[in-house]
Amino acid sequence: MTNSNGKLNRRSFLKVSALAGGGMMLSFNLLAGCKPNSEETLGLPKEWFRLNGFIKVGENGLVTLMSPNPEGGQNIKTSMPLIVAEELDADWTKVVVEQAPLDTDNFTRQFIGGSQAIRTGWTVLRTAGATARHLLIQAAAQTWKVEASEITTEPGFLVHKSSGKKAHFGEMASLAATLPVPEEVPLKEISQFRLIGKSHKNVEAKNIVTGKPLFGIDYKKAGMLYAMIIHPPAHGMKLKSFDGAAAKNLPGVRDIFQIKSHQDDYERTFFDTTSFTDLVAIVGNSTWEVMNAKKAVRVEWEPFSTYEEKRDWGGRKENRTIPGQLESEPEQRLKMAESSKKARTVRKDGDPESAFISAAKVIERTYNGPFLAHNCMEPMNFFAHVQGDKVDCAGPLQKPELTEQALSSRLEIPVENISIEMTRLGGGYGRRSYAHWLIEAAVISQKVNAPVKLIYTREDDMTGGIYRPMYQATYRAALDKDNNLIGFHVNAGGLVEPPLYANRFPAGAVEHYWAEEWTVPSNITVGSFRAPRSNFIAAAEQSFLDEVAEAAGKDPIDFRLELLQKAKDKPVGENNDYDAERFSKVLELLKEKANWGQAPTGISRGVSAYFCHNSYAAQVVDLKVKNGQVEVEKVIQAVDCGLVVNPDAAKNLCEGAAIDGIGTALFGELKFENGVPDRSNFDRYRMIRMTEAPKAIETYFVENQLDPTGLGEPAYPPVFAALANALYQATGKRLYDQPFAKQLEDLS
Amino acid sequence: MAIFNLNINGKSQQVDADPNTPMLWVLRDHLDLVGTKFGCGIAQCGACTIHMDGNAVRSCQLPVSSAQDSQITTIEGLSEAGDHPVQKAWMEHDVPQCGYCQAGQIMTAAALLQQNPNPSEEEIENAMNGNICRCGTYTRIKAAVITASQNL
Ligand code: FES
Ligand code: FES
Numbered sequence: 001m002t003n004s005n006g007k008l009n010r011r012s013f014l015k016v017s018a019l020a021g022g023g024m025m026l027s028f029n030l031l032a033g034c035k036p037n038s039e040e041t042l043g044l045p046k047e048w049f050r051l052n053g054f055i056k057v058g059e060n061g062l063v064t065l066m067s068p069n070p071e072g073g074q075n076i077k078t079s080m081p082l083i084v085a086e087e088l089d090a091d092w093t094k095v096v097v098e099q100a101p102l103d104t105d106n107f108t109r110q111f112i113g114g115s116q117a118i119r120t121g122w123t124v125l126r127t128a129g130a131t132a133r134h135l136l137i138q139a140a141a142q143t144w145k146v147e148a149s150e151i152t153t154e155p156g157f158l159v160h161k162s163s164g165k166k167a168h169f170g171e172m173a174s175l176a177a178t179l180p181v182p183e184e185v186p187l188k189e190i191s192q193f194r195l196i197g198k199s200h201k202n203v204e205a206k207n208i209v210t211g212k213p214l215f216g217i218d219y220k221k222a223g224m225l226y227a228m229i230i231h232p233p234a235h236g237m238k239l240k241s242f243d244g245a246a247a248k249n250l251p252g253v254r255d256i257f258q259i260k261s262h263q264d265d266y267e268r269t270f271f272d273t274t275s276f277t278d279l280v281a282i283v284g285n286s287t288w289e290v291m292n293a294k295k296a297v298r299v300e301w302e303p304f305s306t307y308e309e310k311r312d313w314g315g316r317k318e319n320r321t322i323p324g325q326l327e328s329e330p331e332q333r334l335k336m337a338e339s340s341k342k343a344r345t346v347r348k349d350g351d352p353e354s355a356f357i358s359a360a361k362v363i364e365r366t367y368n369g370p371f372l373a374h375n376c377m378e379p380m381n382f383f384a385h386v387q388g389d390k391v392d393c394a395g396p397l398q399k400p401e402l403t404e405q406a407l408s409s410r411l412e413i414p415v416e417n418i419s420i421e422m423t424r425l426g427g428g429y430g431r432r433s434y435a436h437w438l439i440e441a442a443v444i445s446q447k448v449n450a451p452v453k454l455i456y457t458r459e460d461d462m463t464g465g466i467y468r469p470m471y472q473a474t475y476r477a478a479l480d481k482d483n484n485l486i487g488f489h490v491n492a493g494g495l496v497e498p499p500l501y502a503n504r505f506p507a508g509a510v511e512h513y514w515a516e517e518w519t520v521p522s523n524i525t526v527g528s529f530r531a532p533r534s535n536f537i538a539a540a541e542q543s544f545l546d547e548v549a550e551a552a553g554k555d556p557i558d559f560r561l562e563l564l565q566k567a568k569d570k571p572v573g574e575n576n577d578y579d580a581e582r583f584s585k586v587l588e589l590l591k592e593k594a595n596w597g598q599a600p601t602g603i604s605r606g607v608s609a610y611f612c613h614n615s616y617a618a619q620v621v622d623l624k625v626k627n628g629q630v631e632v633e634k635v636i637q638a639v640d641c642g643l644v645v646n647p648d649a650a651k652n653l654c655e656g657a658a659i660d661g662i663g664t665a666l667f668g669e670l671k672f673e674n675g676v677p678d679r680s681n682f683d684r685y686r687m688i689r690m691t692e693a694p695k696a697i698e699t700y701f702v703e704n705q706l707d708p709t710g711l712g713e714p715a716y717p718p719v720f721a722a723l724a725n726a727l728y729q730a731t732g733k734r735l736y737d738q739p740f741a742k743q744l745e746d747l748s
Numbered sequence: 749m750a751i752f753n754l755n756i757n758g759k760s761q762q763v764d765a766d767p768n769t770p771m772l773w774v775l776r777d778h779l780d781l782v783g784t785k786f787g788c789g790i791a792q793c794g795a796c797t798i799h800m801d802g803n804a805v806r807s808c809q810l811p812v813s814s815a816q817d818s819q820i821t822t823i824e825g826l827s828e829a830g831d832h833p834v835q836k837a838w839m840e841h842d843v844p845q846c847g848y849c850q851a852g853q854i855m856t857a858a859a860l861l862q863q864n865p866n867p868s869e870e871e872i873e874n875a876m877n878g879n880i881c882r883c884g885t886y887t888r889i890k891a892a893v894i895t896a897s898q899n900l
Pocket of ligand 1: 785786787788789790791792793794795796797806807808809
């Protein structure tokens with residue numbers, strides 16, 4: 001057995017009186033989070049006994065497991081409690097799952113981002129379960145007057161074999177809740193797992209398919225008013241004045257006023273990105289009435305001048321210049337071209353300049369990626385109720401702890417007086433990390449002195465900023481006369497952030513390697529987007545490597561494997577942040593599963609592989625192109641994310657990543673003209689639909705017993721290039737600029 | 749404002765609303781039936797799909813004044829116990845990721861199967877094409893519709 005003293009916050013193991021867990025149970029999210037039938041078969045207990053921050057046991061044996069992180073479709077509301085249940089040895093059919101609120105005393109890292117919930121939660125969740133199991137065993141030992149070491153557990157039960165005594169967890173829970181918490185507990189061996197590694201259905205499936213209120217937009221409180229905002233129509237504009245007189249007379253309208261989401265001198269941290277600080281708010285009795293009133297408000301806007309924004313990037317202070325101008329795409333491109341000439345070197349191995357001079361063949365290609373809108377299907381929204389110096393909020397967000405701090409600073413109310421209930425997210429993909437709408441909702445609630453739900457229309461959502469940056473990358477490869485890759489150069493940048501990960505493959509596998517990056521300042525607000533940076537750089541790099549392999553006359557998989565072999569045998573440089581062995585295994589698994597080299601007749605294939613979020617993913621895309629239309633027949637993917645906690649759900653995530661990636665690569669784009677986004681709803685922002693989705697997807701996991709790593713993002717970035725490489729096979733044309741569908745039209 | 753008599757999920761309901769109010773908001777704000785979702789408001793995403801006399805319609809485009817003499821079914825009323833073959837198939841295939849689009853997907857699928865109990869893959873794709881899923885659950889949706897058609 002492995003021992004764990006966990007890095008748990010000690011306070012999470014302080015005993016709370018049994019009563020603290022009782023009462024108030026039928027809140028918005030508790031029974032909403034039940035697994036089918038658990039409470040129906042056992043009934044609700046009369047009393048809950050809290051064994052630690054994650055676990056409450058009812059006297060009847062029903063177990064409540066808290067899911068600490070917000071759920072946005074990654075299925076962690078099932079898989080995180082599943083890990084706790086494993087070590088607790090709970091009977092999964094007698095478990096209900098409850099979404100924890102933001103609770104910094106009991107939980108750490110309660111956020112969504114970077115595909116890290118399971119990876120960083122792994123030991124914490126296991127320790128929580130094992131500790132509670134230990135307490136139950138101690139309680140049974142005291143009650144039965146036997147040695148604790150003689151007691152074993154079966155799902156939901158404590159067993160003393162020699163005396164034949166057996167009790168369900170509920171029978172020992174009240175005593176267990178009073179016992180001292182151990183400093184160290186043993187954890188199970190992987191071979192002892194009963195739950196992890198087997199597929200378990202989504203705990204919320206029934207609630208989703210029956211339309212239960214789960215999402216922030218569904219939230220409702222007595223006396224609640226509805227609110228919407230009007231933001232400037234263009235980046236680079238600010239509010240000048242507004243006239244709400246006519247709108248105010250419309251039915252159901254309560255109030256129209258100006259709000260400010262951050263004070264002017266506010267020092268912003270990572271996720272305090274706000275496209276527009278000054279807004280007009282409309283409050284009324286129903287969504288429709290507010291929507292109508294919104295159209296009747298007359299607003300004047302004016303361009304803002306260049307200003308400085310104070311930033312604190314986790315201790316690194318910066319004064320960022322936000323240029324005052326109304327930007328258009330052609331100038332943005334010119335600026336990017338200019339900036340790429342003034343790039344700064346982030347990594348250099350060997351002597352790349354000489355390698356390129358001595359090369360037998362040099363290949364150079366430039367790749368472009370447009371701005372992308374997140375387009376979560378649930379538009380941005382939040383509920384807030386400010387009463388004096390107390391704030392209650394509820395809704396979908398990814399970084400509650402950071403947002404709470406920003407809200408505290410905006411309202412000058414201490415964080416202790418703020419509570420944030422986390423509802424299910426109708427998609428996040430990074431967008432809900434920038435929770436300015438929570439602050440807007442609270443400021444509106446404070447002004448009207450009532451509970452308020454703020455809802456963005458789709459147009460507010462899509463034109464409100466926080467986009468995937470606009471990116472560009474130029475690659476050069478040097479081949480010697482024997483077609484060995486001797487030099488590799490990447491110059492990549494973006495508006496406003498760069499896409500590069502300089503220490504990833506093929507760094508470490510090429511003798512002479514050079515990575516440079518640059519940025520262009522802009523007032524277009526950008527931010528995290530599913531697999532930030534990787535979502536572009538993987539597309540560019542993996543398309544380029546395909547072309548280099550071709551120029552070298554090598555099979556694209558063998559070419560990568562050959563490079564990985566070099567990285568294994570004689571790695572170049574120090575900081576290579578991937579494991580070449582694991583990377584090769586994924587490609588080998590894919591090669592086997594896809595029958596690489598034997599594409600079905602009439603089918604064109606492309607391959608790609610990438611490492612990000614501590615996991616490895618590789619894909620083969622099989623497709624046909626008919627009259628300029630892409631028909632994706634199949635995606636075959638191999639993934640190494642360590643131990644797979646919940647296999648079928650993990651597959652679902654990877655399937656989604658492949659579909660979403662193909663859709664974004666084919667159609668995703670947003671441009672600016674004089675600061676105005678050129679699309680604002682799904683009529684012009686094309687999303688992948690069922691007729692365009694792959695007809696079949698096969699997902700294979702590398703079987704290993706390594707601690708689990710990220711899964712929500714890793715399969716997303718590589719599929720862009722697998723698609724591009726397959727399209728090249730089908731059309732004979734290399735595609736360098738996303739979205740690809742547009743380029744295909746230009747071709748045909 | 750005016751009073752409208754509606755038949756929703758087999759129950760008579762009265763609402764006092766502006767005649768132009770889309771059924772989407774009548775359901776969500778007036779009647780607390782929030783299973784029907786707002787995604788785009790312009791008939792492009794299908795999140796708001798309900799049944800009107802058995803046909804799948806976009807409730808964001810259906811004014812309350814036009815819904816009066818019809819039988820309206822929402823996701824909450826598709827089955828009493830959440831055991832409509834489509835709902836069961838959705839659970840069997842563990843379709844949802846974030847889940848936000850799924851009520852609309854299920855309502856579209858249920859209407860399709862009512863009219864065409866044995867659709868081909870192509871018919872399924874075409875019928876479901878108006879429903880967007882950003883999470884990318886399309887392959888599972890298709891598999892679930894096929895399963896549901898076999899269990900009707
Ligand atoms: S909300 Fe009605 S179709 Fe999108
Ligand atoms: S499941 Fe998230 S949008 Fe479909």
